[in-house]
Amino acid sequence: MAILSALWVWLPQILPLSLGLSFLVFLGYCIYIKYLHLKYDHIPGPPRKSFLFGHSPILMEVMKKDGVVHDKFLEWAETYGPVYRINILHYVIIGVYCPEATKRILMSPKYPKDKFLYKRLFNLFGQRFLGNGLVTAQNHELWYKQRRIMDPAFSSLYLRGLMGTFNERAEKLMERLSEEAENNTEANMLHLVNCVAMDIIAKVAFGVELDLLKSTSPFPKAIETCLKGMIYYIRDATFEYKPQNWPFINEVRDACRLLRSTGAQWINERKTALQNGEDVPKDILTQIIKSAGQEENMSKEDEEFMLDNFVTFFIAGQETTANQLGFCIMELGRHPDILEKVRKEVDEVIGMKREISYDDLGSLTYLSQVLKETLRIYPTAPGTSRTLLEDMVIDGIHIPGGVTCMFSSYTSGRLETFFKDPLKFDPDRFHPDAPKPYYCYYPFALGPRSCLGQNFAQMEAKVVMAKLLQRFDFTLVPGQSFDVKDNGTLRPKSGVLCTVKYRLNQ
Structure with missing residues (x-):
């Protein structure tokens, strides 16, 4: 009681001092923001919506309307040119769509991934997410050590x-598509390829059977929740x-915990197998364990480090490939002439074979062009960023x-400056003889x-598409949207609803 009485006496004197200090800190922060405005406002850019929050309210308006933030970046690039400025609080972000600068910055290890974005990916709302994994590690030496260890799993x-x-x-x-064809039901193709992509990454990376086409799992929802929370x-x-x-924030934290606890279980099972001298595959999970040095007495940080890479590969290995297949x-489905051309190639290369070989993939040239053109218009991981440490x-x-310099493949892929009639789907842009x-x-x-996984992803996409084109006719259900959903990664908003039928020659 004596302490409470003393606080009651002193509170009127302390409160004004506390408020005064808070005001001074806030005033100092505002002065710093004004200084940054003066320092960078010679760079073209859209008007700020707010002195304090900069362009953030504009991006929030797009998100509230379920739009694509990268469309706003495209609009700004078309309006203000290949270099423009974005302000968010005390952060200054420069959108860059100049090929020479893109080459200079992205091709060099001297420009680290930016602290603003990748610190936000370390955790989501206080719950560790991607941590210091291969994608998010900012220190070049830390990243290089991981990359060197992971390389054998992608040779x-x-x-x-x-x-x-x-x-x-x-x-x-x-x-599964045979069942849809026989029952004459609509197939949500995005959902189905999501299941397959997650089955593949679980099997080949972590040695786990999920079989999501026949059973349910909390993982797809957890990944979607994490990505939505991330943006x-x-x-x-x-x-x-x-x-x-x-x-919703609590849902995001729970989803992060689910992925990391699952990773801990799978890692421990593999470590036990290694300790028992069992034969284990030279897959991503084994490489993740090696990245921690296979120490007998693992520290808490070593354990977290392994989980960082587990979550990174589990999400990256499934989400982007599935969305590419959906697009x-x-x-x-929207271009019957292109569909017929790529199907003809599949028939010539694959024929009636059920087992597609590695050499077959190299012969599917036009299918490669189709997949590349898909990623030009719909890059499922739409951008990256680097810190500019020195003047340029x-x-x-x-x-x-x-x-921070921001590079959006979505924006550059849709700029008339680089691609004539950029919204036209034209795989011949990637013909072997084309520039x-x-x-x-x-x-x-x-x-x-x-x-690191781009060859893995494109092999997987080719096998799935080749078998689909070999075996089935598919037609888009009328009336659905062809819009893009921005969920951190980009995906078809409609789910790509199709009616599926057996091909007559199959």
């Missing part, structure tokens, strides 16, 4: 050995402070160091930090 020799699993899982999709955590500076959002099916001149504009896009097409990023 061409190892990938050749995965063809059996790719074929097996794709066959399960064909069985709000990155783009909305006030999201976590609004009470109406707290139930590819959608565009082929980009397209004649002086950029003071200390800012190569010059640092304006990078769905897997570029340089040393480019996606």
